[in-house]
Amino acid sequence: xxxxxxxxxxxxxxxxxxxxxxxxxxxxxxxxxxxxxxxxxxxxxxxxxxxxxxxxxxxxxxxxxxxxxxxxxxxxxxxxxxxxxxxxxxxxxxxxxxxxxxxxxxxxxxxxxxxxxxxxxxxxxxxxxxxxxxxxxxxxxxxxxxxxxxxxxxxxxxxxxxxxxxxxxxxxxxxxxxxxxxxxxxxxxxxxxxxxxxxxxxxxxxxxxxxxxxxxxxxxxxxxxxxxxxxxxxxxxx
Amino acid sequence: xxxxxxxxxxxxxxxxxxxxxxxxxxxxxxxxxxxxxxxxxxxxxxxxxxxxxxxxxxxxxxxxxxxxxxxxxxxxxxxxxxxxxxxxxxxxxxxxxxxxxxxxxxxxxxxxxxxxxxxxxxxxxxxxxxxxxxxxxxxxxxxxxxxxxxxxxxxxxxxxxxxxxxxxx
Numbered sequence: 001x002x003x004x005x006x007x008x009x010x011x012x013x014x015x016x017x018x019x020x021x022x023x024x025x026x027x028x029x030x031x032x033x034x035x036x037x038x039x040x041x042x043x044x045x046x047x048x049x050x051x052x053x054x055x056x057x058x059x060x061x062x063x064x065x066x067x068x069x070x071x072x073x074x075x076x077x078x079x080x081x082x083x084x085x086x087x088x089x090x091x092x093x094x095x096x097x098x099x100x101x102x103x104x105x106x107x108x109x110x111x112x113x114x115x116x117x118x119x120x121x122x123x124x125x126x127x128x129x130x131x132x133x134x135x136x137x138x139x140x141x142x143x144x145x146x147x148x149x150x151x152x153x154x155x156x157x158x159x160x161x162x163x164x165x166x167x168x169x170x171x172x173x174x175x176x177x178x179x180x181x182x183x184x185x186x187x188x189x190x191x192x193x194x195x196x197x198x199x200x201x202x203x204x205x206x207x208x209x210x211x212x213x214x215x216x217x218x219x220x221x222x223x224x225x226x227x228x229x230x231x232x233x234x235x236x237x238x
Numbered sequence: 239x240x241x242x243x244x245x246x247x248x249x250x251x252x253x254x255x256x257x258x259x260x261x262x263x264x265x266x267x268x269x270x271x272x273x274x275x276x277x278x279x280x281x282x283x284x285x286x287x288x289x290x291x292x293x294x295x296x297x298x299x300x301x302x303x304x305x306x307x308x309x310x311x312x313x314x315x316x317x318x319x320x321x322x323x324x325x326x327x328x329x330x331x332x333x334x335x336x337x338x339x340x341x342x343x344x345x346x347x348x349x350x351x352x353x354x355x356x357x358x359x360x361x362x363x364x365x366x367x368x369x370x371x372x373x374x375x376x377x378x379x380x381x382x383x384x385x386x387x388x389x390x391x392x393x394x395x396x397x398x399x400x401x402x403x404x405x406x407x
Contacts, residue, residue: 131395134256136293188406198405200381206396211376214399215407219292219386224399225407 039065040085042078046096049173050154051076053182057095057175061088095175099153102174102231107146108162109226111138111214116223119144121162124228128210136214138224156183164189167227169203177207179231186215186227198225207233243270244279249287256288257392289388293399 046054051070058068058078066080078088110119111132123129124141133139145162151171158168166187172180181203188196198215205211208230216224252270255261274281274291284291376389377398385402 128395132397135290135390135397136399138293196406198407199400202378203398204376204378209394209396211396211398213377214397215405216293216399216401217403217405217407219399219401221401223407225405 037081037083040080040082042076042080042085042089043071044076044078044089044092046074046076046092048098049096050074053172053180054092054095056180057091058088061091091175095173097173099155100174101150101152102171102179103148103150104232105146105148105228105230106159106161106167107228108144108165108167109228110142110144110223111136111226112140112142112223113137114139118142121145128212128228132212136224137220141226160189166195174207174231177233179205179207181205181229186213186225203229205229205231207231241277241279243273244277244283246283246286249280249284253284253288253291256290288390290390290397290399292388 044054051072051074054076055068055070058076061084062068062078063080063084066078066084068079069077071077076092078085080088107124109124110121118140119142121142121144124132124143129141132141143162145165147159147161147167149157149159151157153171153173156168156170158166160166166189167185168187169181169184172182184199184201184203185197186199188198190196199213203211203213210228210230213227213229214224215226252264252267255263255267271294274284376391376396377387377400380387380400382400382402382404384404385400388397388399388401390397390399
């Protein structure tokens, strides 16, 4: 990959970077620019990752004056102070890596206070069960089904788990141990009318830390459906 | 008059055992939790620290809460955290953990973000990374506008509870 950065007031200076192809033009002398931290425009062409996902990554890093704009499938235009641009440039360089294979574990769990019949399935590992008992009102955690999968970044997948549930999502890119699951869907498969979507959302996971996503009809409900997700931190290069 | 015990710091100390593994429950915890039954201001403070208390099953905690005030209080807490981040970006991780893992009741309307060109209504400083904790929402763009969402995180596990009366689970 080749990466170029041009900065004014020395626009002819070129640097090689490992990351996205970058063209940064500092608008020196712009009316709103501070002398110490001038406003800049940063144009990025991503090589491996999607610009749409990069927008969500860049957004929290912007100053109140900053903006980010998507240009097509792989382009971004970031406008902000030079100090912010530098942070964002490094972030995007780390983000724009070739797709890697990631390992995920998905468990569909029925949580209950223990008052009803025990569903078929194995118990959740004791350490996690104990932690959830400390936090929630539920006493029993039964794994209705699970899947251990390998998924490539940006890949869309759908799994039937535990016979009655379908889990679908599109994997984002792992960055600094964080991973987004886009369009995460939990669907219950029933005989009539066929499928019932329970949830559609985006999730942010941290590597090697389970996320427990619980669905309940009320805070005092005696039971809940839980999806336990965990992504392994080790990543394999393509 | 509000209860003198109704401070975030007091409840953070009382509930620290729920956040950090290996921290034993403090003496007087049961009495303090029982106190929540009769003290709305303490209940609000406790829920700001740990919204999952709602799922512990104490009867008074299971009653409907004043969502408007609760959301406003949580938003105020988030603003306070932003101010503290600006003032002290290198604060101890333990304090950061308590702040970040404290109550984050995300109003569904606040979960929706979109558009390809965005201008953020936030501070210039990026969220300080906290080891093991997410400084950002764990769930976004939820398709159930009427749902109540409770987010909680520690170093060992993240928990997101979505509550919606229409769930058939």
